[in-house]
Amino acid sequence: MQAQLLWRTLPSLVLGLLFLSMPAMGSCSDKYPELLGQLQKQADFMQHTNTLLDLYIRSQGLDKNGLKEHCRERPGAFPSKDALQRLSRRVFLRTLDTTLGHVLLRLAALEQDIPKAQDLEMLSVVKLNIRGFKNNIHCMAQLLPGSSETTEPTPTSPGASPSPTPTLDTFQRRLEGCRFLHGYHRFMRSVGQVFREWGKSLSRSRRHSPHQGLLKGARRMQLSGRNKRLMPRVQLAPGSHRGAPGG
């Protein structure tokens, strides 16, 4: 059991250090492909349910027939893959940053329901990873053309917090937490796919012109900036503020 935990924890720690490497150095990487590749790998890693959801289900006793079937993402809790793909790069990054901010808040709430120290340790590693990922998003946003205009992540709106209402009893809170984490992993999978598409367009543009990918992204950003009212709206959570902030 301890070996299994170690096996799970070690890659997370390594990845966490990877996440934090750039902010620790005090500056962002100016290598777009490298940063994109990192973001993609990190998103791929965070999509795995064994990093968080499985741990939660086991600790809360939700791994029973008839119960685990109800641990499914609530529609609208996280932006869908289609919605993410329709966003411009800049808005996508903002949305991602905001959503992960909510996730961090929610994880802090979930900590209260996790009694075991080793499970808490795992949770803190996950939070560390998410913070690192957010930093990388920040760096990526700076690499996009026109980054000097708005480089700060979109602030979290109070209504967008996906935390359940405090009146919920423990059982309902438990189920909601499970559903939330399920959505989180699905969301990260979608994010990874979006980044993969970015990578594909980069390699295509490289074949054509070394900087065309970035320029294309910039054009798309400007387009989205002009037509931001027409952008597809993203539902972050039930009762949350609808639409991509700033998008």
Add this chain to the structure above:
Amino acid sequence: MALFSVFQTTFLLALLSLRTHQSEVLSEPLPWAPESLKVSINSTHQCLHLQWSVHNLAYHQELKMVFQIEISRIKTSNVIWVENYSTTVKGNQVLHWSWESKLPLECAKHFIRMRSAVDDATTPEQRFWSNWSSWEEVDVQNSLGHEPLFVFPKDKLVEEGSNVTICYVSRSQQNNISCYLEGVRMQGQQLDPNVSMFNLYDVAFIRETGTNIYCKVDRGDDIKGIVLFVSKILEEPKDFSCETRDFQTLSCTWDPGRDTGLLKQLPQSYTLFESFSGKKILCKHKSWCNWQVAPESQEMYNFTLTAENYLRKRSVHILFNLAHRVHPMAPFNVLFNDVSVTNATITWKVHSTGNYYTLLCQVELYGEGKVIQKHNVSVKVNGELVLSGLQPDTEYSAQVRCANANHFWKWSEWTRQNFTTVEAAPSEAPDIWRNVKSVQGYCVVTLFWKPLTRLQANGEILFYNIVVKDLDRPSGLQLLSVPAPANRTELTLDQRSYQIHVTANNSVGTSPASVLVVSGDPGDEEVEEERVKGTEGGFSLSWKPQLGNITGYVVEWCDRPRDPPCDLQWKHLGPNTTSTVISSDAFRPGVRYNFRIYGISTEMVPHLLEKKTGYSQELAPSDNPRVVMSNLTSHSFTLSWKDYSTESQPSFIRGYHVYLKSKAGQCHPGSEKAVLSDDSVCCKYKIDDPKQKTFVVGNLQPESFYEFLVTPYSAVGEGPHGAFTKVTTPDEYSPMLIRIILPMIFCILLIMILCYLKSQWMKEKCYPDIPDPYKSSVLSLIKSKENPRLTIMNIKDCVPDTIEVVNKHEGTGKSPTEPEAAKPTYLYLLPAEESYSGPGPCICFENFTYNQAASDSASCGHVPVPTKAPSQLGLLTSSENLLTALEKNCMNSLEEIPAGESSLNYVSQVASPMSGEKSSLPTNPPQPELCSEYKMQMAIPLGLAAPSSSGSSSLSSITLLDEGEHYH
């Protein structure tokens, strides 16, 4: 008495009147009936909370009353609880009472009513109850909301082993609802069409995050549930005790027992209450707590430790006198004074515990890691103790601890300190032994000694002094000093007797001397060796007691006999000892150890008495001998393994087994069948004498294939069954044939050698180059039998007739198949005499040009021709013309015909004395002196000779030539 009867009657009347009055009042509310009854609920704790006041009770009035409370469920007639609540009621007091429902309050309506009575303890059966209050209805379901399904109770905390009632409330009767406990379906009981309850008995702790219980609408996605937090039962603290170390603080400790498992939901607390002082503290730690001792010197303490959580409270008590709970601090300032060879004084100090207490201190002296002395000392402030009986130059460790001497509670911790005693001269003589070898007329004595033990050495041994005293010359003394830690030295002595003294020296003095005499005779006289059987404990040796002046015995052996130096060991034994057990950690199984037992005479001269040899554990032989096979015949062969050493084997070799495999598989007498580990069958010959190292394997079949293996055996088994050696016996006749053929070959070789050596003679005899007609047997044969007239033709009778010259074209590039090959040229010789009328039967001519070298070189120009020879001989009248023509022809041929293309065929008639030595011919041409030196050509009748020469008769002339002389 009459007065008493009157009083009694009056009392009864008064009582009757009172009873009558009460009966009248019953129709109206009693003055102290409950009023303003209000019911509230606490869903979390499933409690109904009642509050009311008492009607018409004066402000200052105080009355002991009892309230009877009835609780009904679902309907008023279904009373589930009746309780009398007694209390003292003051004026205007609002009374409270709570009731915990087993069924969650949300699951059913509850009805509550109450009545009151004055609580007269003397006559409880005669209470006059007030009227019942009206029913108060509690219906929580109305406030639940509009969700289709609810499960209760929410987040309930219970101890394991409790019974819990769960219920669900459904908004629709159509729904079929199933409920599960941790995935296992529960069977419930329907309270009403919308409500079912489930009784859980003896619930168990499953996990820290609680037990999940949930209900689902069949064929629906709705799920509702609760988490039941089951805690382990809070245990009573164990081993609760308090003690002081400084009379200022009491330290109380306990074992809290196992965890409840629900530390977040069900935190537990520990409080310490002292009844004499009335003080109470909340402990910050779950297993210990500090209590400040009262400055007013409180002697007795009565503590109550209470462990408490929401569900349970556990308490333990202790009562003690503070002076009996003193745990002194560890002594300090432990020192050693006046340390001598065998004594030392230890001093220490203790922390002050007031002047009223005496401490008992314990001193333990450690030597070599073990307690060797233990002392108890009473101490007020400073302790002191003299440690005696110590060993010189020895490191000791002493430790001190103390406890309350009057009321022992606990020892303090140990305080430890080391010291070392002073050195003294070595107390024992070194244990010595020797090994004597005789080398080139000298005695080489290797002197060994064992290092003194620490107890014997009394200090660090610096060197060993060795005094060698010549017993034959008392004045001859030799002193050697060998620095420690050497344990041997080598002395080269002559063949006299010497007395050797050995002493060990440290910085303080010298040890007694060990004495040994080495005589000129090493004393290695022949003593028969005996075998001993060793065990795991060692070798048990015994020997015959020696009569006479014996001061003791020495047993000598080597710990590593296979590895030189063999690590010589010895053991001194007393004169009355005739047996001992030799054991050593170095003894290994499968190693032969040799023991020598010496007797030491009073003159300290050792004499070899006995030799023993044995194994601590015999092992099976590890290797087989290398076998040499010889004398292989068709019926036997001989095996020998002379170089096989039985001494180096891991056990005593008792003999050998010879295994023989054959296809026939039959074993002859003297052998027995044996089945090997690979299930193959072979014949086994047993050799019982380990010294016998040859064996003849007989009774074999010729031309048969055999395999053999020789392996030693001992008491514990035989050697490895390794690879068999293969052998095939020869056939029976081969030796005989060899006996015949070899001499024959020898004879033939001898004849060939002789023939070679006498080849010239043989050639002349058997196949001469130019047959000598005189010696021809044919001639003699013809002469004698057929034609007596035939004789050797005289040269004078020969008239040259014709010389046949053959021109042969070779190497001209023409194909040998071309028709113009060799056209013979004929030289016609004129008859020298008139009588010559034609070609005779034979033409004979004198050949002046014949020379072997010329013939070989196929060149006329290389051969010096004796030009005058014909004239000298005068054989041919027209010879000059002929020779001229010949020479001319020859020269022409040299000029016109390439060498090798022309040859002159004729019959050689010169018997060159240098025949066969061609190279010498040109320089030493033959010098024919007389006609007799010419070999005359035999005249052969036509019938015997080749056909007559014609245009194509060149071949006929060739047939007369020796094959080795043909040139075409």
